[in-house]
Amino acid sequence: MTQFATSATREGVSLITLDNPPVNALSGGLRAGLQAELDRAFSDPAIGAVVVICAGRTFIAGADITEFGKPWQPPTLPELCRIIEQAPKPVVAATHGTALGGGFELALACHYRIATEAARVGLPEVHLGLLPGAGGTQRVPRIVGAEAALDIITSGRQVKAQEALSLGLVDAVVPEADLAEAALAFARQAVADGEKCARVRDREERIVADRQNPDLFAQFAAANARRFKGFAAPGAIVEAVKAAVELSFDEGLAREAALFEMLVESPQSHAQRHVFFAEREAGKVPDLPADPPLVDIGSVGVIGAGTMGGGITMNFLNAGISVTLVETTQEALDRGMGVIRRNYEATARKGRMTDAQVEQRMALIAPSLDLGALADVDLVIEAVYESMDVKVDIFGRLDGIVRQGAILASNTSFLNLDRIAQATRRPEWVVGLHFFSPANVMRLLEVVRGAATSKTVIATAMKLARRIGKVAVLSGVCDGFIANRLLAPRGAQAEAMMLEGTPIANIDRVLTDYGFAMGHFQMMDLVGLDVIGRDATERTVMGDLVAAGRLGQKRGAGYYEYDDKRRSSVSAITEGLIAEVAAARGVHAKPTTGDTALLARLLYPVVNEGAKILEEGIALRASDIDIAAILGYNWPVYRGGPLFWADQVGLPRIVAEMRALEAEHGEAFRPAPLLTRLADKGASFGQSA
Numbered sequence: 001m002t003q004f005a006t007s008a009t010r011e012g013v014s015l016i017t018l019d020n021p022p023v024n025a026l027s028g029g030l031r032a033g034l035q036a037e038l039d040r041a042f043s044d045p046a047i048g049a050v051v052v053i054c055a056g057r058t059f060i061a062g063a064d065i066t067e068f069g070k071p072w073q074p075p076t077l078p079e080l081c082r083i084i085e086q087a088p089k090p091v092v093a094a095t096h097g098t099a100l101g102g103g104f105e106l107a108l109a110c111h112y113r114i115a116t117e118a119a120r121v122g123l124p125e126v127h128l129g130l131l132p133g134a135g136g137t138q139r140v141p142r143i144v145g146a147e148a149a150l151d152i153i154t155s156g157r158q159v160k161a162q163e164a165l166s167l168g169l170v171d172a173v174v175p176e177a178d179l180a181e182a183a184l185a186f187a188r189q190a191v192a193d194g195e196k197c198a199r200v201r202d203r204e205e206r207i208v209a210d211r212q213n214p215d216l217f218a219q220f221a222a223a224n225a226r227r228f229k230g231f232a233a234p235g236a237i238v239e240a241v242k243a244a245v246e247l248s249f250d251e252g253l254a255r256e257a258a259l260f261e262m263l264v265e266s267p268q269s270h271a272q273r274h275v276f277f278a279e280r281e282a283g284k285v286p287d288l289p290a291d292p293p294l295v296d297i298g299s300v301g302v303i304g305a306g307t308m309g310g311g312i313t314m315n316f317l318n319a320g321i322s323v324t325l326v327e328t329t330q331e332a333l334d335r336g337m338g339v340i341r342r343n344y345e346a347t348a349r350k351g352r353m354t355d356a357q358v359e360q361r362m363a364l365i366a367p368s369l370d371l372g373a374l375a376d377v378d379l380v381i382e383a384v385y386e387s388m389d390v391k392v393d394i395f396g397r398l399d400g401i402v403r404q405g406a407i408l409a410s411n412t413s414f415l416n417l418d419r420i421a422q423a424t425r426r427p428e429w430v431v432g433l434h435f436f437s438p439a440n441v442m443r444l445l446e447v448v449r450g451a452a453t454s455k456t457v458i459a460t461a462m463k464l465a466r467r468i469g470k471v472a473v474l475s476g477v478c479d480g481f482i483a484n485r486l487l488a489p490r491g492a493q494a495e496a497m498m499l500e501g502t503p504i505a506n507i508d509r510v511l512t513d514y515g516f517a518m519g520h521f522q523m524m525d526l527v528g529l530d531v532i533g534r535d536a537t538e539r540t541v542m543g544d545l546v547a548a549g550r551l552g553q554k555r556g557a558g559y560y561e562y563d564d565k566r567r568s569s570v571s572a573i574t575e576g577l578i579a580e581v582a583a584a585r586g587v588h589a590k591p592t593t594g595d596t597a598l599l600a601r602l603l604y605p606v607v608n609e610g611a612k613i614l615e616e617g618i619a620l621r622a623s624d625i626d627i628a629a630i631l632g633y634n635w636p637v638y639r640g641g642p643l644f645w646a647d648q649v650g651l652p653r654i655v656a657e658m659r660a661l662e663a664e665h666g667e668a669f670r671p672a673p674l675l676t677r678l679a680d681k682g683a684s685f686g687q688s689a
Ligand code: CAA
Pocket: 022, 023, 025, 061, 062, 063, 064, 065, 066, 077, 098, 100, 101, 102, 103, 105, 124, 125, 128, 130, 131, 132, 133, 134, 277, 280, 281
């Protein structure tokens, strides 16, 4: 018996209980504890079978991610799986909660699997830049066939108990309360039947069938090329599943192990593991008490039914929270309600929602033309256009309308929250809740803490974010908060290089090669140049494009030309405008540099801005800045975010290259004091927290 594994004998069956809170991760201690209990059970003649079950909220949720990259303590997980699979006595896995990754692989090595009705199983390693390294890629295709295995393993999705049952991934589904007893009964029956232990490794039927279709793997990779672009893990998964079909079980396992080793050492997997922990760290605010008082959010008011207000509203409807949606005119209200309805109906048409669910969600909205309708809600989110005067007016009025003890939030993306809060007599109840467009899709929520915002309000906002499926990052007050401020220098450099004569298609390609889904100018065209509409003080290419009616993709022309399938091509008109604007502004052409130098010029200023945001205390930690870039701006997750990436490039190199860029292009490249200090010390952003 160890702190991680205990056993009790129940009528000839050993019930081994694993306990490693919070998620029963397969740490070295847990593996050793389980091995000791298994040895005892296998050598005890009075024991006929074994049930492995977990205490707490879930079955094993995977390998202990914190152990990756360190030497493995024996037994390794693959060894443990081999011991179980080859055991002389039946071993039954009794799963509840989420049996994920190594946890599900361990269950697959058991001879039988019982799951509760609410249980889920899955192999989410792909999200960590990995593949299942303990037989998952070999055993799953033996049960469900290569095609379904590829779907499950490359998506990393959680398979619900009933689907797992119909696929054969589990043998029985039972009510939560009956799990232990049902698994014990199953084990006793297996002993009574006296059948050989059912080993997944011995199953050949599916594999033999898949051998008839050798093109399956190339077809799957081609069909998913867009989704897999840039990522190493999906390709390795396809290779490992192919090995399951083509090789013997042991050869396949060896292939899987080699691919796992390659991935676990890769910069991509390091980055994705960083992101996994960074996402969870972001929710933690050090100066909040452990159990802070919270505002109970049962109803929400949203002011503004435009694109942002509508998207924000949908988040709450999806979580079952009613929303009072306020607009100034009936027309705007009807339009906003129509957009929300059409969004849901489109989801229903794709089969991801029923018609009844669409109606349930719509029924949670109370549309209104009167701010007075917000008197009793628990949280108001203002999402009108970015004008300080308008916001000050609205908050002043809300102060006289909304009940005391409710939270007043602004979705402003760059205005000074403290000035907005001062429009009320309760600035401690005012907070920024900055959503990213489309607000019902993007996972980032910047929670902006004003000078007076109370801890109760911050704690409530952080918790609420989780409830509506967002990742909250806490930001201080500054122009643009974290994500917009961070990425602004990338846009400024893209536009400067454009005027110096670098083709915009080159600039965009460098960004997509790095891993962004689209380049700067492609993104501008997608959002709509009139929407971005900055009040420029000098002549800009964007201003000229808007004046020429080239508003972006929606008009078939912006920076690029678009055909009816939205495929882009270079525009001679834009090229002409660029040359004119450059001449008007006296910008001289510069020779185009290679891709590496282009990338440095685009992204080093982002790293530098991140250093300033960190040093000014706008962000709590470097990893929060990475999360803001990834979830707010689709920074490629396998780069780990701008500051993680900078650490991988090496801060001394970045500082040296920035000094050279500063000499040529000026102040925008002056290294921030924190960046220089870390580089001089040989330290990293990762160590700066
Ligand atoms: N290793 C180490 N720590 C883990 C962990 C793991 N596999 N899974 C979760 N944790 C930690 C989290 O970091 C978090 O810690 P803090 O409270 O200190 O922040 C804590 O457990 C709780 O996690 P969540 O906040 O995520 O809790 P949740 O209830 O929202 O979700 C979960 C639970 C679905 C299990 C989710 O944690 C999850 O998806 N975990 C990762 C699962 C995974 O990727 N497993 C595969 C691991 S790789 C593998 O197994 C490789 C192999 O084949 C050998």
